[in-house]
Each structure stands twice: as C-alpha cells, then as structure tokens.
Amino acid sequence: MISSNTLEQILMKSCSSVYVFDIKTLQSRVAWLRSLLPEDVSLCFAVKANPFLTKEASFLVERLELCSPGEADIFRHLALPSEKSVISGVYKTPDDIRALVREPSFRGIITIESIRQYQILTRQLETEKKITPVLLRLTNGSQFGLDETHIDEIIRHRSLHPYLQIRGIQFFSGTQKTSLKKYTREIAYLDRFLTHLKEDLRFEAKELEYGPGFPVSYFEEEPSQEELLLQHVSELLNGMKNKSRLVLELGRSIAASCGRYYTHIVDLKRNNGQNYALVDGGMHQMVYFGQSMAMKRPRFSVFGKEGASVDQLWTVCGSLCSMNDVLLKQTPMPKLEIGDILCFENTGAYCMTEGISLFLSRDLPFVYLKREDESLQCIRPSIETQLFNYPH
Numbered sequence: 001m002i003s004s005n006t007l008e009q010i011l012m013k014s015c016s017s018v019y020v021f022d023i024k025t026l027q028s029r030v031a032w033l034r035s036l037l038p039e040d041v042s043l044c045f046a047v048k049a050n051p052f053l054t055k056e057a058s059f060l061v062e063r064l065e066l067c068s069p070g071e072a073d074i075f076r077h078l079a080l081p082s083e084k085s086v087i088s089g090v091y092k093t094p095d096d097i098r099a100l101v102r103e104p105s106f107r108g109i110i111t112i113e114s115i116r117q118y119q120i121l122t123r124q125l126e127t128e129k130k131i132t133p134v135l136l137r138l139t140n141g142s143q144f145g146l147d148e149t150h151i152d153e154i155i156r157h158r159s160l161h162p163y164l165q166i167r168g169i170q171f172f173s174g175t176q177k178t179s180l181k182k183y184t185r186e187i188a189y190l191d192r193f194l195t196h197l198k199e200d201l202r203f204e205a206k207e208l209e210y211g212p213g214f215p216v217s218y219f220e221e222e223p224s225q226e227e228l229l230l231q232h233v234s235e236l237l238n239g240m241k242n243k244s245r246l247v248l249e250l251g252r253s254i255a256a257s258c259g260r261y262y263t264h265i266v267d268l269k270r271n272n273g274q275n276y277a278l279v280d281g282g283m284h285q286m287v288y289f290g291q292s293m294a295m296k297r298p299r300f301s302v303f304g305k306e307g308a309s310v311d312q313l314w315t316v317c318g319s320l321c322s323m324n325d326v327l328l329k330q331t332p333m334p335k336l337e338i339g340d341i342l343c344f345e346n347t348g349a350y351c352m353t354e355g356i357s358l359f360l361s362r363d364l365p366f367v368y369l370k371r372e373d374e375s376l377q378c379i380r381p382s383i384e385t386q387l388f389n390y391p392h
C-alpha cells in the first residue's frame, strides 16, 4: 500500500521499528558496481541478502540466486521468469528436486552441491526426459560444494547423462572479504581449475558463477577502500584466461546501502552515572556483520536532530532480555527524549533476517520501499511473533 504520509508521519505513528529500502539507492548502487566491474560481467543477486528486494533487483540484474524452497516460493509468488533463477542450496530434498524438474515452466539453472544431489537430479531428469542446465558447485574447503575429484568424476561421465547440461562452475568462499591477496589467490585458482577441465577433460565451462563476497563498510572507524578493491578485482577478472560468461553472485554489496532501520526511543535512564536510552527494536532486528556488544559504532543519526549539538554520551540498548542487546556504547549524541527516532544506515542486507527475531516474542518491524518518486510503500506490516512460540 502506497502511503501518502511522509516518512516522519509514518515513523511517529508506527508502534514498532521500521525498515526502509530505497529503490533509487539500489539502482544507483548497481549502476556504480557495473561501472567498476568488467563490461561483460553479469550480475546475480543473492536473494538471501534481502528477499524484500527480489522484484526490484530482478529489473537490475541478469539473475537471482534462490537458496531454499522458501526463497524459490517468494520468487514464484512475484511471478518472475524462471529463466532468471539459479536454484542453489546445500540441502535440497528429493521432493524439492523432483518438483523443480517436473514444473513444466521451470527454465532456471540448478546447482549440484553433493554427489547425492547429482544422483537424485540425474535420475529425475532421466525420468522426465528434460534437459536442464546445471552448475557444479566447487567447494572452498568447507561443507559446501563438491571437491575437485568429484567434479572431475561428474564431468568425465557427462556423456552418460544427456539431460544434464553442465554449464559450468559455481564458487563462493565467504562474505565481507577485504583482502586483495585472497582475491588474487582465489581468481588464479578458479582460472587454473577451468584450464584443467578444458585441457585434461576436454570440457569447456560455458560459465563461471562466482560469489566474490565484496565487503561493505559498516562502522565509523572503518574507512571504505571499496572502490580501489573493486578496481583491482576487476583487473584480476579481466586477466583470466578462461573468459567464458562470468556471473558475479552478490548480496551484501548490492543491497546493504539501500536500507535504513528506524527505531524509537521508549525509555531513558541513568544507572550508576551512565546514560541509557532504550529502543523498541534491538539486536534481533539489526545485525551488522562483525558487530558484537556495540564494540564498533555503526553509522547512525537521530532523526530530525542531525544538526543539533552533540554533548552527551549515551548507551543505546534494545528491547530484549539480554545484556548483549547493546546497539551503541557511550556514544556522543544530542540531548535525547522519549519518542526520538534513531536511524541506522547500511541495513539493506542480512540485517533484517539474521537476528534472533523470535526471542521474547516481540513484533517484527514494518517494511517500506521508498519508490523512485519518493513515495513510501508498506510491503509488510509489523507482525506478531508469539504465534511461532506456543504449541499449535
């Protein structure tokens, strides 16, 4: 529902915290990433980073990565074209795989992340006689994906499975990666592995879907080196010998900057000489990667008091019964009052889903999209969670 109210009116009226995802910021972020990345790179949005942006992101990128039946359901619900999807995930049940293969309109790519997934999928494809493109997920040494030996084995036996159209390799090694050395090693490794497939197994990968885990700078004391890092990574990607289609699978780097989280101050107190402000939200609704007990200070402002003099120290705590629920520690701020609203930046990726949102049966925040014309659209009301926490 598009609201005719201003953000201020919405925040004043809302009885719980609010996320706002700004579509113009999302658009310019994707354009900015494209301007730094090699021209022929395609982008894949990892929906897990922010499922609320699935539709808007689908207009901006070539592909969407869906990592669970729940995410696939969100995609279907939005009636997006299945050829834009890649169905990945460490855990795919035989029923999930069967349902995908049987769905007549499904034209997406499926990742194979274990020998068991490979066996189930090939059996199902043979039953349905349906040609389906797949990516073999190469492990980074963790529980995810297949190791090189297993990938070699699958590729060696490819002629036995004519319905399995192996398009190439998927690889993801972690999020929030800042080390250029690590990118250098990783990209060289991928290039070597693709060369090995070509030269030793006569298999030319048509594509590499690579999740580079580009970092986002969340905290005041962390200056962003992002542009320089992306330029260097682009040079490394440009230098790859195996230059088939390259798809970069990104979540955080696409979505983080478009999100803001607003939470209301609901109580103020002074305990043993320290000022505390209590908010209606908390760490169950706002998770910053690398944050613990407010050891670092995220970028934030006090809504409507941006120019006010900052002459008091406040510790801001959330509404959970946990001493860990601290959002800001001893932070210089203007004079605070009950009803003031804190705005936290860069909350467009993972922040809203990675928290312990069922703890204490507190309500989930409202979610708004800020459209290109600046209008605000409520795409999810605040939801009570006690329903999940009693016997049904």
Ligand SMILES: Cc1ncc(COP(=O)(O)O)c(C=O)c1O
Pocket: 046, 048, 049, 065, 088, 172, 174, 175, 176, 211, 212, 213, 214, 249, 250, 251, 252, 253
């Ligand atoms: C397979 C895969 N691809 C892509 C991503 C997105 O990573 P990021 O948000 O760091 O870009 C993830 C995140 O966990 C992932 O597991």
